[in-house]
Amino acid sequence: MVSAPFLVSAPGKVILFGEHAAVYGKPAIAAAVSLRSYLLTTKHVAEFSDVVTLEFPDVKLQYSWKIHSLPWNVVPKWSMDTVRPPSELNTVLMDALEQSLVAVLNPLQRSAALAFLYLYLCLCRPDMPGMTFSVRSTLPIGAGLGSSASVSVCVAAALCLLSGEVSPPETKGDDDSDFNATNYASIELIDAWAFLGERCMHGNPSGIDNAVASHGGAVMFQRMTKGNPNVRESMRNFPPLKLLLIDSRQPRRTAVQVSNVATLLQNYPLVTEPILNGIQALTTEAYKLLLMPKEKCDDVWEERLRELVRVNHGMLVALGVSHPKLEAIRMAADELEIGETKLTGAGGGGCAITLVKRDVEESRILELKARLEGHGFEVFETSLGGFGAGCLLPTKSDAAEWEEWEEKLFSLHHLLGLGDREDIQKTVGVGSIDGWAFW
Numbered sequence: 001m002v003s004a005p006f007l008v009s010a011p012g013k014v015i016l017f018g019e020h021a022a023v024y025g026k027p028a029i030a031a032a033v034s035l036r037s038y039l040l041t042t043k044h045v046a047e048f049s050d051v052v053t054l055e056f057p058d059v060k061l062q063y064s065w066k067i068h069s070l071p072w073n074v075v076p077k078w079s080m081d082t083v084r085p086p087s088e089l090n091t092v093l094m095d096a097l098e099q100s101l102v103a104v105l106n107p108l109q110r111s112a113a114l115a116f117l118y119l120y121l122c123l124c125r126p127d128m129p130g131m132t133f134s135v136r137s138t139l140p141i142g143a144g145l146g147s148s149a150s151v152s153v154c155v156a157a158a159l160c161l162l163s164g165e166v167s168p169p170e171t172k173g174d175d176d177s178d179f180n181a182t183n184y185a186s187i188e189l190i191d192a193w194a195f196l197g198e199r200c201m202h203g204n205p206s207g208i209d210n211a212v213a214s215h216g217g218a219v220m221f222q223r224m225t226k227g228n229p230n231v232r233e234s235m236r237n238f239p240p241l242k243l244l245l246i247d248s249r250q251p252r253r254t255a256v257q258v259s260n261v262a263t264l265l266q267n268y269p270l271v272t273e274p275i276l277n278g279i280q281a282l283t284t285e286a287y288k289l290l291l292m293p294k295e296k297c298d299d300v301w302e303e304r305l306r307e308l309v310r311v312n313h314g315m316l317v318a319l320g321v322s323h324p325k326l327e328a329i330r331m332a333a334d335e336l337e338i339g340e341t342k343l344t345g346a347g348g349g350g351c352a353i354t355l356v357k358r359d360v361e362e363s364r365i366l367e368l369k370a371r372l373e374g375h376g377f378e379v380f381e382t383s384l385g386g387f388g389a390g391c392l393l394p395t396k397s398d399a400a401e402w403e404e405w406e407e408k409l410f411s412l413h414h415l416l417g418l419g420d421r422e423d424i425q426k427t428v429g430v431g432s433i434d435g436w437a438f439w
């Protein structure tokens, strides 16, 4: 069992092909990005030993509950078993949590707090010491990059560590890609709990976002029904794609976009189902292309992939999940003949990706960036397919022996004082700080 303080982290993702259709059991392809969420767990001082606190400054939420005031009496018994949790939310517990959340009205804050409390009650005990859970993220929120899943995975990982359901990652060997059965079992459990957190945040998730945020890398994911396990094919040797990631900065909520598509499907099944089937066929084509050996990834290969990006976007437009700002991004990239563009994630705003032609001059890319930024859009540089969930523990268990840098790293005050995403990345970030280990 791990005790506070410690940090956990999980990445966001881009969906390359298949969003929305993924909700209906069609395959989708996604990869982890280097933008990540970080969660610090710290213990309260003695006078607040009966309080659990959330510090989620990115969504301006700071809230505490008396641990004994939470509805422990309705927590289902299955939650204390080490078996995988069920994939359905318990409605009695959800109803009881409404009472604990009456004062949290903002939907962004409320969904995050609900997901936290649901997992906290399922995985922890009323006699646990008072703690603060604070999240900082380098991901834009509600922009299609899976910020909710990366937070859910962080919460699930932290609570599984505290409750002893999982242990910190074991070193995998010389090659970090080596398979380790204990790590695998741990991350599967974290993924399953994070899925329930995602359900609290947006109702009917496919599970692709939490799968990528827990396991990292690039995956082909397919949600299965009737108790069959979801398909999650790891796509090793994922080709290095030149992608631009552009945030339209148009806020939207995944829950709303997913429910709009559900309504379309309900009203026009004969029209909407063929679109979802088309996305399925297209994702299957893309999957075959992305698995081709390197020597076959020639100009024709690249053109095919770009065509699929264009067609996928068109189908998402037909589903009604684009936005004028996303179209403005696509048109700017089209005008400069940079490559093909599609929205990524739930749409309705949020991010687009442009799959850049290999031979495009840098000057044209710079011109596109300048145009987009001139319109108030944000262009991200990120690498695809990095690490999944990980944790960082103090090197010595006794705080009295910590070095100054370690005191800062595990200090709530210091984390909350960090400025922009660069500051967060530099100070606690995977890739910037030694000692992060991954399941």
Ligand SMILES: Nc1ncnc2c1ncn2[C@@H]1O[C@H](COP(=O)(O)OP(=O)(O)O)[C@@H](O)[C@H]1O
Binding pocket: 037, 056, 057, 058, 059, 107, 108, 109, 110, 111, 112, 113, 135, 136, 137, 140, 141, 142, 143, 144, 145, 146, 147, 148, 149, 151, 201, 202, 252, 253, 254, 255, 345, 346
């Ligand atoms: N840094 C964060 N701190 C707290 N909650 C967060 C953070 N990032 C995301 N969330 C939660 O995730 C929700 C956004 O999820 P969603 O609409 O699915 O967008 P995304 O596409 O980014 O996942 C927010 O409403 C909030 O509840």
Ligand SMILES: C[C@@](O)(CCOP(=O)(O)O)CC(=O)O
Binding pocket: 015, 018, 019, 020, 021, 022, 023, 143, 144, 145, 146, 147, 148, 204, 205, 206, 207, 208, 209, 254, 258, 344, 345, 346, 347
């Ligand atoms: C629209 C969808 O396919 C992806 C949503 O991604 P995001 O929450 O916008 O990052 C929904 C899902 O798969 O759960």
